[in-house]
């Protein structure tokens with residue numbers, strides 16, 4: 476009886492340590508949503524961005540990108556925002572960038588996403604981001620080997636100096652470069 480009980484304890488302990496081990500391993504993975512851009516924008520403000528609708532894809536010499544927007548902004552695009560009409564507060568847009576790689580299985584030349592490089596975000600809140608025409612900027616660079624994100628920039632004013640200055644080039648489109656692609 477005593478021996479049997481002991482054995483039961485051993486089995487339960489072994490199971491528990493397994494559970495604890497899994498929990499510790501899970502903690503080791505980075506929680507991207509707790510990261511904060513130096514201007515105070517938290518990654519979690521954009522939770523769900525990976526499921527947003529596409530505005531358009533785009534490609535540069537060294538990257539391939541998907542530009543996605545939340546439902547508020549997609550609806551605004553469809554009713555003329557970005558083409559003379561400003562986007563409303565609550566608009567959010569994400570740019571996901573990957574390295575380019577060929578699709579090895581394709582019978583013709585196809586370029587597809589390789590390693591994830593970064594995610595960039597812009598959100599509109601005209602009270603919160605007064606000195607950047609209502610738009611707040613955040614970027615998180617991805618280290619594919621370490622599987623971790625790091626916020627871009629330094630200082631509370633980084634969005635203005637490192638992002639908005641260039642986006643001001645498309646002031647007429649309410650500071651957004653990407654147009655909604657027909658589908």
Ligand code: HEC
Nearest residue numbers: 533568569570595596597612613614637638641651652653
């Ligand atoms: C030198 C100019 C320049 C700077 C600086 C810049 N951007 Fe952009 N941004 C662009 C251009 C051009 C596009 C369209 C790019 C594309 O499709 O590849 C773009 C697109 C975007 C988009 C998709 C929405 C849109 O406007 O098309 C986001 C989100 C974005 N940028 C965030 C940022 C953030 C965050 C920063 C600062 C860390 C930043 N950008 C700095 C030029 C710039």
